[in-house]
Amino acid sequence: MDQIYDLAIIGGGVNGCGIARDAAGRGNSVFLCEMNDLASGTSSWSTKLVHGGLRYLEYYEFRLVREALIEREILWQIAPHIIRPLRFVLPHHAGLRPAWLLRLGLFLYDHIGGRHLLPATRSVDLTRDVVGKPLIPGRYTKGFEYSDCFVDDARLVALTARDAADRGAEIRTRTRAVEIRQVDGVWHLTVEDSVNGARNTIKARVLVNAGGPWVEQVLASGAGVNARAKVRLVQGSHIVVPKLYDHDRAYIFQNADGRIIFVIPYQDDFSLIGTTDRDYDGDPAKVKASQEEIEYLCASASAYLAKPVKPEDVVWNYSGVRPLYDDGASEAKAATRDYVFELDTPGGAPLLSIYGGKITTYRRLSEEALERLSPYLRGTKAQEGWTGKAPLPGGDMDVSAVAALSAELVRNYPFLAQQHANRLAHAYGTRASKVLGNAASAEDLGRSFGATLTESEVRYLMANEWARTADDVVWRRSKLGLRMTAGEIAALDEWMLANRVSGERPLREAGGRA
Numbered sequence: 001m002d003q004i005y006d007l008a009i010i011g012g013g014v015n016g017c018g019i020a021r022d023a024a025g026r027g028n029s030v031f032l033c034e035m036n037d038l039a040s041g042t043s044s045w046s047t048k049l050v051h052g053g054l055r056y057l058e059y060y061e062f063r064l065v066r067e068a069l070i071e072r073e074i075l076w077q078i079a080p081h082i083i084r085p086l087r088f089v090l091p092h093h094a095g096l097r098p099a100w101l102l103r104l105g106l107f108l109y110d111h112i113g114g115r116h117l118l119p120a121t122r123s124v125d126l127t128r129d130v131v132g133k134p135l136i137p138g139r140y141t142k143g144f145e146y147s148d149c150f151v152d153d154a155r156l157v158a159l160t161a162r163d164a165a166d167r168g169a170e171i172r173t174r175t176r177a178v179e180i181r182q183v184d185g186v187w188h189l190t191v192e193d194s195v196n197g198a199r200n201t202i203k204a205r206v207l208v209n210a211g212g213p214w215v216e217q218v219l220a221s222g223a224g225v226n227a228r229a230k231v232r233l234v235q236g237s238h239i240v241v242p243k244l245y246d247h248d249r250a251y252i253f254q255n256a257d258g259r260i261i262f263v264i265p266y267q268d269d270f271s272l273i274g275t276t277d278r279d280y281d282g283d284p285a286k287v288k289a290s291q292e293e294i295e296y297l298c299a300s301a302s303a304y305l306a307k308p309v310k311p312e313d314v315v316w317n318y319s320g321v322r323p324l325y326d327d328g329a330s331e332a333k334a335a336t337r338d339y340v341f342e343l344d345t346p347g348g349a350p351l352l353s354i355y356g357g358k359i360t361t362y363r364r365l366s367e368e369a370l371e372r373l374s375p376y377l378r379g380t381k382a383q384e385g386w387t388g389k390a391p392l393p394g395g396d397m398d399v400s401a402v403a404a405l406s407a408e409l410v411r412n413y414p415f416l417a418q419q420h421a422n423r424l425a426h427a428y429g430t431r432a433s434k435v436l437g438n439a440a441s442a443e444d445l446g447r448s449f450g451a452t453l454t455e456s457e458v459r460y461l462m463a464n465e466w467a468r469t470a471d472d473v474v475w476r477r478s479k480l481g482l483r484m485t486a487g488e489i490a491a492l493d494e495w496m497l498a499n500r501v502s503g504e505r506p507l508r509e510a511g512g513r514a
Contacts, residue, residue: 005031005170006377008189008204010177010218012036013043014157015339015354016210018366020171021164022387026370027379030169031202032161033191035176037472038465039157041284042212043359044476045320047238047262047274050075050083050360051148052113054090054252055260056337057105062112064338068360069113072149075363076117079159079392080399081429082152085118086264087249089131091140091304096254099142106146117399118147134245136306145249150264153359154476155427158465159392166393173466179222180207182347206376208369209353213284213323219353225344229355232326232335233281237289237319238274239297240266240482241309253304259333261300267479268419273297273309277333280321289319316482325356339365343372350376363387394429402426409433415442420452427478435460449492451483458496468500469493 007023009016012034020032034040052069053061076083090106092099106121124143126132131145165171172191178199179190187207192199211218213233219225244263251263259277266272276293294311302308325340339357343350352373357365366387374381391397397405406425410416413436416424424432435457439445446455453473461467461477470493474481481489 003029003203004186005029005202005204006379007031007206007208007373008187008202009033009208009210010180010189011208011210011212011214012038012157012161012171012173013041013210013212014039014153014160014359014362015212015357015365016208017157017160017164017171018362018387019208019210019369020169021160021167022363022366022370023377023379024164024167024169025386025390026377026382026384028377030164031172031189031204032164032169033172033175033177033189035174035194037173037468037476038161038171039154039476041214042320042322043157044154045236045238045318046153046359047236048151048153048264048266048272049086049148049262050151052109052360053337053358054105054109054146057108059334059336061336061338064336064361065109066112067364068358069109069115071360071364072113073115073117074388075151075360076149076399078388078390079151079156079395079429080397081394081402081405081426082155082159082392083149084402086148086150087119087145088148088252088262089124089143089145089249090252090254091126091135091143093140093254096256102144106144109146115147118149121146130247131249133247134306135304140304150250151359152427156359156392158477159394162393162465163390171466174468177218177221180218181222182349185348187349187351205349206373207349207351208373209351213321215323215353215355225346225351225353229340229342229353230326231355232324232332233279233284234322234324234332234335235278235280235287235293235319236275236322237293237297237317238272239289239294239314240270240272240316241313242271242315243269244271244301244305244307244309251304253300255300255303259300261297263301263305267482270315270482273301277331279332284321284323287319287321289317293319323355339368341369341372394431396430402429405430405432409436413439415439417452423452423478424457434464447495449495450485450488451480453478453480453484453492455495458492459499462496462500468496470496 006028007030009032020030024030052065124145126140161171174194175191178192187204190201209218264272298309324335327336329335337358340355342353406421409421467473470489
């Protein structure tokens with residue numbers, strides 16, 4: 001291939017896709033490769049929050065918290081279908097942080113981040129308010145309720161990649177970077193198709209290493225760079241149990257060990273509990289929630305809830321590795337969540353490696369990465385800041401419009417059950433009608449795979465969102481794996497394999513640059 005891309009990105013998590021979107025939108029030619037599926041690493045194993053990080057105030061991370069707080073409302077407005085406001089209840093635990101400290105932290109939380117749309121903190125009488133009912137009677141009498149947001153993390157990545165592709169970026173999943181080298185000041189990136197083993201080499205003026213937990217392995221594949229920064233791998237595990245209470249608020253519980261855990265309403269019928277924080281030494285691809293972590297999360301929740309959570313209640317668990325910048329902190333919980341860039345120019349061509357970061361700040365990280373690379377790229381100043389104004393695919397609506405969209409889907413497609421319409425509205429936003437097409441009956445949507453998943457939706461995901469396997473569909477593009485049987489998931493996998501076109505690439509949406 002004779003084409004030389006302005007920018008090549010290794011890693012299809014939230015940071016890599018965010019940089020691809022911003023760079024393509026500023027007129028740069030972009031290539032991105034991901035060795036597995038989009039968001040298959042750290043980006044789909046988060047606590048699903050767009051939040052300021054209340055506990056980071058204890059570590060004096062004021063800049064990070066302020067940036068994250070500002071980003072909450074920006075991200076909510078560009079993706080109101082996959083991001084929604086969530087109120088968090090923080091019970092005061094008499095033996096831990098004093099009430100005045102919690103009140104001070106929440107005052108800062110409300111005021112340092114330019115909150116405009118989200119409601120402010122309030123004090124709560126847990127003996128009278130409905131949010132006190134699930135708690136152990138008599139133990140917790142007062143607390144606070146504050147705002148943050150919930151996000152469908154893996155869909156955020158897929159939609160960011162979709163938008164990048166609509167703006168001209170080449171996104172290749174199941175494509176592993178096997179060698180990087182420089183020839184005459186140009187990066188030569190050799191990639192391998194992980195399905196059929198085929199290799200080819202692309203050229204780029206600038207290279208971004210957004211490998212997440214694999215950032216150091218990428219550098220070891222021939223970049224000619226000795227990394228000065230180090231990555232600290234921190235394992236975070238979560239459990240999902242049947243719904244623990246009826247109201248719509250989340251909880252943030254303090255533990256005696258100084259950590260906090262969240263209990264979050266999840267997928268209508270479940271509660272999500274997480275996360276743990278412990279150093280991890282091993283292959284990031286093989287990380288699994290340990291029995292010890294599951295028991296820790298159950299015990300932490302049970303210290304507050306009237307009905308104890310037991311390991312046998314767990315219907316699903318997941319674990320991910322956070323690639324934090326190693327700042328020498330003695331404990332994993334104290335390691336910085338801020339992001340750090342390392343820019344090298346071995347042989348003259350720039351290589352930017354990314355350490356750390358979090359879902360909430362991915363958009364700002366992307367902007368800052370392009371600022372660092374501006375001397376080497378054509379279009380970094382043009383449309384600066386545009387990603388905070390342009391909606392992600394399906395997000396071109398008011399933040400309060402998802403319920404109205406769901407009602408409109410039922411009107412336009414009367415055969416849809418309300419639950420099905422709600423799910424489609426939250427997953428696809430204004431693009432839900434593209435999933436349903438001209439269907440006049442349930443039969444027109446094709447085969448039903450279970451839990452409202454139809455052939456029409458799967459075909460859409462294969463053509464537009466890089467889905468190749470059942471796992472891509474039921475655990476990343478959706479969470480329908482919580483509702484489908486093992487047999488249904490296996491049947492979906494078989495169908496997708498039979499209906500996949502060899503070497504296919506997702507289609508660009510109409511209006512996207514070919």
